[in-house]
Amino acid sequence: MHNDPPQAPTEVLAAGACWDLLRGVSVGHLAVLVDGYPEVFPVNYKVDHDTVLFRTGEGTKLRAAGGPLAVALEADGHDDAQAWSVLVKGKAVILEPSEELLTGAGLTLFPWQSGEKNHFVRIVPTSVSGRRFTITSPLTWWNHVEHGAAG
Structure with missing residues (x-):
């Protein structure tokens, strides 16, 4: 018998809430297909x-x-009580440097890794989805297993 308190259901986030959460962090994981296999890269983004x-x-x-295939960017975050995950799916477009780009969002976009970047x-989304949920106590997952002597 378990006396665990009931957990709040997972919250499906509206697109506006997803964008607000994405604005609050700067690192995500870019998923692309390379030779038919998924590859995932950490990226700093705005x-x-x-x-x-x-x-x-x-x-x-x-x-x-x-390339011609869709990409996805996933970002996560959490505090002491809740965690969230947002997924942006869409088409990536390689941009030509412009005055607007270099004085706008590009001005404050600083990759963590050195080298020429x-x-x-730009990922132009076809869908944005997200979830937020209550973090479960690690003790919820604890199972006490007695080790009996082998016979």
Whole structure:
């Protein structure tokens, strides 16, 4: 018999709440397909007019993002009581540097890794979804197993 308190149901977030949460963190995980297999890269990003903007250098991430296939960006966060996860699915567009880009969101977009990150990529979403849930106490998952002597 369990005396655990009932857990609050998972909250499905509206798009506006998803964008608000995405604005509150700066690191997500970009998922792309490379040779038919998923690859995931951490990226620093900024929300810019309900799109996601990140910088990258030459390489696998840029080639995959600039291809014809859809991409996804996932970001998470939590406090002491709740956790959330937001998923942005859409098409990535490689941008030409412009005055507007370099004085707007691009001005404060700083990758953590050194090196040339001269390419700006915008994810134009086709869907945005998110969930928020109460964090369960680790003790909820504790199972006491008695170890009997082997016979």
